[in-house]
Amino acid sequence: MRDTGDHPGAGDGPPRDPSRGARVRRDPRARDTSAAPVDPAPPVPPKAARDQGFSYLDAAAGPLVRPYTMTGGRTRPVDTGLDMISVVVATRRHVDQVALEPEHASILDLCRRPVSVAEISAHLDIPLTVVKVLLSDLISKGDVLARAPLPAAELPQMNVLQAVLDGIRRL
16 A cells, blocks of 8 residues: 555655655754744743732742742751751740741741641641751751650659659549
8 A cells, every 4th residue: 555645644754765765864954944933931030020910929829939949959957956756946035037038937936835847847838858957047046946855765654654643643
């Protein structure tokens, strides 16, 4: 059966040399001028975007901020020994929040009472590793104190707990 060239896609691909039955390479310098040139939109600088009313907030997704922008590109916290169940608390009631990034300020608000690193991550909907980096910033400034959870070896003995319970019952 011979190819008559009248079915869709018959002209697709490089032309064939009828004497050899092989495909002939097109000249790589040749251009396809049938398509109209497309002018890409010039990039919009952030200030101009704000002036034109562009929003960096997607109603369904929330703020369009990537985690690495919150941490300044850092992916690991300063060695503070933080883990998921470390308890952190703010050291001062009032901190100049104008000088802080919004994420740092949000963390400080949560740290007014003792809270775990995992709880901060859940409340702010920020990845745990990002929260650790942000907390390490606050710890290094002295705005937050961290306490590692007590190891099982340091927990009170069962007999001590029983004695406390017995004492409470006698009251």
